[in-house]
Amino acid sequence: MSDTEDNAAAQEWPSTRVLTDIVYCGVCTLPVEYCEFAGTTTKCQKWLRNKDVALFAKTWPAVDLTEKMDDATLEEDSTLTKEQKKAEAKAAQEAKKKAAQRLIIKRVERTKRKCVIEVSGLELFGVDLKKAAKLFATKFACGSSVTKNPQGTDDIIVQGDVQDDIYDLVLDTWPQVPEEQIELTEGKKK
Amino acid sequence: MFKKFSPKDDVSGKSKVKSSVQRGIRSKILEQYPALNPYIEELMPKKDPLILVKCHDRLNVVMVNDQLLFFNHHDGPYFPTLQILHKFPDIMPQVQVDRGAIKFVLSGANIMCPGLTSKGARIDVDLPVDTPVAVLAEGKEHALALGELKMSTQDIKSINKGVGVELVHFINDGLWHAKIEA
Structure with missing residues (x-):
């Protein structure tokens, strides 16, 4: 040898x-x-x-x-x-x-009756965004991806009206995310 | 180079390399650090896949078994990561800085000549310009940084002004903390 x-x-x-x-x-x-x-x-x-x-x-x-x-x-x-x-x-x-960190789950109208959900701030809790996006995609059977937002940080965009479901899923999957730090909002894109 | 380095933003891709490339890298490292010959099999076993992590600015980091081993920049010389250097302290030439310089080196400053020529400092061997060196510190056992000589050691001693060693990698920098998953 x-x-x-x-x-x-x-x-x-x-x-x-x-x-x-x-x-x-x-x-x-x-x-x-x-x-x-x-x-x-x-x-x-x-x-x-x-x-x-x-x-x-x-x-x-x-x-x-x-x-x-x-x-x-x-x-x-x-x-x-x-x-x-x-x-x-x-x-x-x-x-x-740490207490000031917010996880924002935002519902954004795209066309009538259709919307996407933007999840921002998940990385603050030590979550791998790519894996989270994949999880959302499999759980909700819809498109889900990590995108950069104008502030330069990463968001997860989920294509489907699943705001409340995401809220529940986040609480279940990542116990380190405290419930009071999650914010549900609605908004228009651009 | 690694002062602000985070695997998340700076890694542009990682790939398992072909075995021929792997052999090339291995022989290059051995050529540069012949003292590693008896240990190379332990560091990078031939059978295990070698993963090349590509970062911005043509910076390549060699990773085997989830451990970062070496890196090189623009196809230049390979540097060991400091973890490896701590394990095999004598593989590369060393210079020593005085105690006053430690603080600055640990925040990423280039090393100025006076820090290399003053009382606590030490340069034992004559080295030409551009040699990769390990940077030790007065009263410390382990290396605290890696650098590249910007002047030959002769010049450092005689001119004694300006940057003597350009800092490449130091403990507590981005690469030190970097954990990259395969």
Whole structure:
């Protein structure tokens, strides 16, 4: 086999170390030594402390001492540094943003008695639009596609008068979409 | 190059390539990174389909088994993704930047000469212009970026002004986070 030949001739090639035990941070995805530059330092520290104390001590030698103090007082009670405040503000903002997300299911008249349904905002809930469009097409036996709207974001257009059915289907299929964030509207196209 | 890269917008197509093309890519990568020879079978087994992800600007990303391995731009040299580079750290020449530069490199800045010549920085070998290099950082074990030399290392040392390494790929950029489904 050619593979064995490859191995036999391996001496000719420059060698490289092979590292297989690199720990990537579960919060910022960087190698843990770069967590300090990720902007989510406190979260990263917490994550690493829970995961691997020895590595934590190695990566954050300066924090090691305070760690014991933290354990006594409670992790979150450690004095708020500037960075922590920043991160918290960011998290709060994100939560706000999340609450403001809307899934709009709009019925658009095309000709008399015929209409299409525009579903916009589904991607905000982490749904793959292509798959969703396909699902709508099979469920309602009608044409359904992903199109760009004038704002540059993607909509799903469903060719059929199925506004209420979509509402129910969305609630059933994607539990992460809260009912109060779905909006049913009617409108004219263009 | 990957500062703003999202698989959703920037991938224009992905295709399984012919086995002849696959062999071509493989040999090209090996030619560039001979140290990978003993491990290539593990990285890209001959039997497994190789998927070429085509992106804007003639950027190709080589993917095997849902793992992004290498990319190249305009048929230029292949670069490993940083995940691969972390695993095989010695496959490409390295330069090291000082601690002060890390912050900027991680937001995608090109590396200026002083960041490569100051106290914490290190350039061990002489390299010609346009060499792909791994960028290490002072006090860190793993590479934080990949770049291409815009000056030879001799020039970097003697001129010590302007852009020394053009940044191609860095941790926490779009490609680092990219997950592409086959």
